Amino acid sequence: MAMSDNMTNNTDALPQVGEVSDAENVLYIPSGPGQLSRSVQQRLRDVVSVKDYVEVSGSAVSQVGLESAIAVAVSNGADLYWSNGAVPLVSDQPISGLHSVRHVGAGSIRAGSNVFNLKPLSTDINKLYMAPGGTGDGLSPERPLNGFAGAIAALRNYMPLTGRWIIVGSAGVYNEAVTLPDWLANGANYLAFDFPAVGGAQVEPSAYTAFLDGTGLTAISGFTSGQGNRISISNLCMRNWYDQNLSNVKQVRRALAVSSGSVAFIQNCGFYSNGLSNISALPGGSVTVSGGILDGARYGLDNTGGRMSLSATSSTYTVVRNALEYGLYSKHDSSTVLDYTEFRNNGRLQAAAAYGAALFGYKSNCSIDTRGCKFYQNNICWNLRGGFGADNPGIPDVYGVGAEANIRRYLCRAGGVDDISQYRSNRWSDITLRYTGGSVTGTGEATVLSGVAATRTGYVADQDQAIRVIMTCRAQAADGLFTPRVRLSSGESVALGTYRVAAGSYGRIELFMRPTSARNAFVLQFSCLGATQNLGDAVGQILSGNIDLPNEALTFDVAACSTGDSGTAVLNSCNVELGG
Structure with a gap:
């Protein structure tokens, strides 16, 4: 009789399935101490399943069901569960909230010819599209995200990124400063920013079709890689990153800054009307440049404790020209390797006549190595006030003659001493x-x-x-x-x-x-x-x-x-x- 009474009491405490036949009346009790009891329906709604709203067929448009699933997940603050990624769901319109929901399981969406993987594998390639003033979800060129800000907001939802991600940018002027989150794409993973091709390795910067423009902005850098990222940028021109309140040799703003632990590949990008530098490798950063013209700035290239390689062939080389003080400013524990790079008209600012140079090495642990580089109309070609400079005798550098001649080839202070008291001293x-x-x-x-x-x-x-x-x-x-x-x-x-x-x-x-x-x-x-x-x-x-x-x-x-x-x-x- 005691056992029967106990069973009756427990039964009274439970919802009665027979009253309403749904999951709200079935109790879910987690294992372990201190648990809270909820109904099965409440437990299931922790995660929203795509299959509850979309019947997977592989060809029919699933727009309404996808929008419903996303809306419910957003409303509930729930993850969206994709149980089968083998067949992409078809979308023909932008999906609001797509990149604000955390996706679980293997799933993909087809928009036009592009297939976007919600939870990509290391071997997958994901593409998102962006344009200045875009209003879409980025799944196709016809529905682009709103510039870099929209693309980065979307990427944050999937970080750390897995596989290769490509942001395909349209032509136009992107008037915004870009800073990538730290550790967004690292290790074997990769994030690329690709813009329309410009038809050659040495195209005039003003002839590009896509511009990252700093007009009216106050950011210190136009594009900052963030720490620990592996990225590439192709066919983008970065311009007008300078401080109008400073003189041309007191600039502080950079067009592109590669931060500590990041590796950046810059391919056929143009630069002009920038302030401190066009490309900066910050301490611990690594940047490889191929092609493009870097025009102007106080320093054409700035390598301050980083690793910089201008890796090219005799036809895909980079041109560094018209830098006010230095074509390359290299100091601290930096290493710079220059293949076939052309340095033209650098260091010619009147105030820098005593020191302005194509290549400047400063402090004892910096190194500059050249192979097949070309020097035309520079003030000084090599100015080493410390560090180590070397060229490759197998592919010698070329120095202009006649109208292309440089004012001076070498200004080399031996010993690598850069102490203030030794600023003007020479050693035999x-x-x-x-x-x-x-x-x-x-x-x-x-x-x-x-x-x-x-x-x-x-x-x-x-x-x-x-x-x-x-x-x-x-x-x-x-x-x-x-x-x-x-x-x-x-x-x-x-x-x-x-x-x-x-x-x-x-x-x-x-x-x-x-x-x-x-x-x-x-x-x-x-x-x-x-x-x-x-x-x-x-x-x-x-x-x-x-x-x-x-x-x-x-x-x-x-x-x-x-x-x-x-x-x-x-x-x-x-x-x-x-x-x-």
Whole structure:
């Protein structure tokens, strides 16, 4: 009887199925302590199922059912469950609220020829379409999302993204600043922004059809990648990202900024009328650029502690031109690799005449590597105030001549010292290639040391650069005569004076060489210890023969002879040092 009473009490507490035959009258009791009892109907409505509103046929338009399912999910704040993704549901109109619902299970929607996967696999490709002022859901070109803001709002619903996502942008002016959420597309996943092709790798920026325009906006950057994203941008022109309240060399705004942990691929994009920089790799960011013209800005490219590669062929190269101070500004622990890049008319701002350059390396751990790059009409081609610069001798760089000539090729401060107190200091750099001396017996002049040192073409061509040559010599049995020489690329040899060491003596000869203001000869100051210039002076100044210093690579030799048939002239050592 006690058991029967207990059963009666429990029955009284439960809804009676027989009263109304639906799920509202069936109790759902979760397992575990502290649970709350709800009806089965309440439990089932935690998730809205597409199948409750759409009969899947694979060909019939499911617009009404899809809209109903989405509306209920939005109203209930519920997930939308897709039980079968094998057959896409067909939609012929924009679906309101589609990208504000969290989708569960495998499902897809066909809009025109585009199939959009609600829960894509790593091998899937998803496309969304956008246009300035778009009002649709982005599932087809005819129903685009409202620009970048609409596209990013939609993408947030699916983050972190799985597979490859492509935002297809129409032509037009996108007057908005873009910032991607951190970790939106990372790892093996990928987010692309594709715009209409412009018909070549070096198209004038103003000829593009899609523009990210900063007119009237105050954002620091036009497009910011966010952290930890893997993205690409193709055929977009970024323009007018500058602060009108600042002078042209005090700008703070960037057109494109690649943040820490992000990898960006920029293909055939144009840039002009921007402020601080066209493309910036921020610390820890990585950017690869192929094609496009980067016109103007304070820095054409800005690599501050990032990784930057201008990866191209001889036909798909990037043009960096008209940068006010630097075509490339590279500092901190940055690495920049430049393939076939053309640098034109950079660093020509009058206020930057002393330092403006195509390539600027600053601070000790930055590196700049070039291969087949072209330099035309720049102020300075290489300005290294620290760091490391190198070119590929197998595919040498090209330097303009005549009307295309650069003002100066090299301004390289050795040692990588960038402390304020060292801002204007130079260090001598030993460029000696061969140290072993030689000797000659008799009065016939012979080369006793060939190719002791060499410079790059145009490296020593300005008055703030100098060369120091230090020789130690010995004469036996008769006076010895020693003639240091500069050999030109044509093979012609220019003597730098002849110096006499008395028989049985040692001599030390030091030359200090600085280009003339016309850059067509060296002014040589000599100082001798135990030796004299052949005219009898121990200290003096002479002028070298004619040398086209901006276009010459110099090689240093030493010739010698004795004043007697049995005498021997010995070159013990010769060191060549470069300053400036």
